[in-house]
Amino acid sequence: MKYIITVLISIITLVSISSCRNDFEFTASTGNLEFSQDTIYLDTVFSNIGSSTRTFKVYNRSSDDIVIPRVALNQGTNSNYRLSVDGVPGQVFENVELLAKDSMFVFVETTVDIMDFTSDTEFLYEDTIEFDAGGNLQKVELVTLIQDAVFLFPERDAQGVEETLLLDTDTDGNETRISGFSLDDDQLNFTNEKPYVIYGFAAVPSNKTLTIDAGARIHFHAGSGIIVANEGTLKVNGALSTTEDLENEVIFEGDRLEPLYEDIAGQWTAIWLTAGSKDHEINYATIKNASVGIIMDSSNTTSNGATLKMNNSKILNSSNTALLATTASIEASNSIFHNSGQSTVIARLGGAYNFNNCTISNYWNNSFRQDPTLFLTNIFPNSDLSADLLEANFTNCIIYGDRNIEYALLDDQLSTFNFKFENSLMRFNDFSNSFDGFPSYDITNSSLYENCVFNEDPLFEDEDAFKLRIDNTGGANGIANPTTTTTLDIEGNSRAASPDAGAFESVDLSTN
Structure with a gap:
């Protein structure tokens, strides 16, 4: 019985301490993100054949937990690039959280029909991934050479x-x-x-x-x-x-x-x-x-x-x-x-x-x-x-x-x-x-x-x-x-x- 009372007291104490802890507080990004690459080259692909997936990392070097108001392709949903940010697929992301001294993965791939853009047999297809906006805007360039076949x-x-x-x-x-x-x-x-x-x-x-x-x-x-x-x-x-x-x-x-x-x-x-x-x-x-x-x-x-x-x-x-x-x-x-x-x-x-x-x-x-x-x-x-x-x-x-x-x-x-x-x-x-x-x-x-x-x-x-x-x-x-x-x-x-x-x-x- 004494053992059971001791365990109950411990549980009550933990709950009490937990209830007093504040949730993580995230501050807005200040445009000081760092990237493992500032330009992503997806190499040459054939028209209408998907590229391989490229990966880069986004770093929060600060001591604050931050939220990035917007991560998006410049061309938005019209882009032929596809993203996955920390495992979530999409092309536009809002309020992306990133802990202090932490990083996240971004995955990029593309499929392009050359006939939608040019009559040439090859051309560069480009877009950018934008992080935040206004004075805090940061970009990662995307470049792919598309060949017709x-x-x-x-x-x-x-x-x-x-x-x-x-x-x-x-x-x-x-x-x-x-x-x-x-x-x-x-x-x-x-x-x-x-x-x-x-x-x-x-x-x-x-x-x-x-x-x-x-x-x-x-x-x-x-x-x-x-x-x-x-x-x-x-x-x-x-x-x-x-x-x-x-x-x-x-x-x-x-x-x-x-x-x-x-x-x-x-x-x-x-x-x-x-x-x-x-x-x-x-x-x-x-x-x-x-x-x-x-x-x-x-x-x-x-x-x-x-x-x-x-x-x-x-x-x-x-x-x-x-x-x-x-x-x-x-x-x-x-x-x-x-x-x-x-x-x-x-x-x-x-x-x-x-x-x-x-x-x-x-x-x-x-x-x-x-x-x-x-x-x-x-x-x-x-x-x-x-x-x-x-x-x-x-x-x-x-x-x-x-x-x-x-x-x-x-x-x-x-x-x-x-x-x-x-x-x-x-x-x-x-x-x-x-x-x-x-x-x-x-x-x-x-x-x-x-x-x-x-x-x-x-x-x-x-x-x-x-x-x-x-x-x-x-x-x-x-x-x-x-x-x-x-x-x-x-x-x-x-x-x-x-x-x-x-x-x-x-x-x-x-x-x-």
Whole structure:
């Protein structure tokens, strides 16, 4: 009983003290707010696509609890910016309280239809966030670059069902479909007038050619790509650029333009060259941040595999593989295949491959990588399928990375397995002698490895930043064959009398 009385007395005392406490007293803001940023740049966005959300903080450095009479966008409810002040969404806020020595978050985003403002293909959209008014008025500027674009996407029928593409039908009649649409004849030429934004897979129909002009910019939404049907063709007609803007190069990338997404792999799916598609050409292109840069299919016969000529191009930062070729036919020169979550280049189930002055490299650091940068095989892994590897020639190439062994050769001894490395820089540190006795890995066999250099660092400029120029003291310097090397490197520089392996002719990087 004594314990209960003591507790009751304590409660009564607390209530009494509480009843005597005054509520917080807020004084009007005096215009002395501080901001973590005075201008918010929401980066470049496409017309009618929402921006990412930007955040800044508002500080009350004073010793008084204050109330801000008004926080609002200058354009009010007509603004295309959207705010959230301390978790409350809106565009105009009144009597916003902020405690002494405290801060609050303000979130900003926007969606703009460029046609509501201008006929230009891009413009700056601006507004301000105003804090208080009159002599206490303080502002934070908002700036966004809006680009117009050509949007390509699957249509929906009257019932709202989205258009799909048929990929395959099994023996039971079950269909495999993906979100996508076929390009019409008037859509089969991508120009450089506006960027293209693709949702789902844009399909090049049979016996049609998609031509992409120099300087075009192709952006893909998540899960999207280009797919070329049997007998269809892709022609990418990029050209050498003279500035760092790569004004003549064709660039394939995701549709998020903020710096945060600049080097995020796996933002879109792939360029898919299906079985029977043919005569593909890719010149001066950059394909980056895909799951797989290029997929090339076949139906287990070399004559029906996709065919590709690729020159002066780059496939960068693929979450799975840069180039996945199945019984394909590929001729590549002055091209770069760099950084993938698995092997950078995979050539499986045979085919015919000729790579000259190419850089095939992998320094992937987004997750653990166990696969070498180059994988050649005449089988289809985890199946009974086998086909002839008619040729796989790597001449004047760099095949390198941060693993001790950066190429793998898998021969089932049932089909032809023809390959050769010549005048190339390769990484093969077999410290445990695991490959002793395997003829394919006998690097002293000049019929397989002719004039190759092993395990000498190429000294890339910055492999993590996808800068693959090489220093003139690196392992690739002067090792190429002058009679087989390309005349110019990927940047249009003349090859030296003693040319270098890889896509770039070396320079003195110490002066850069």
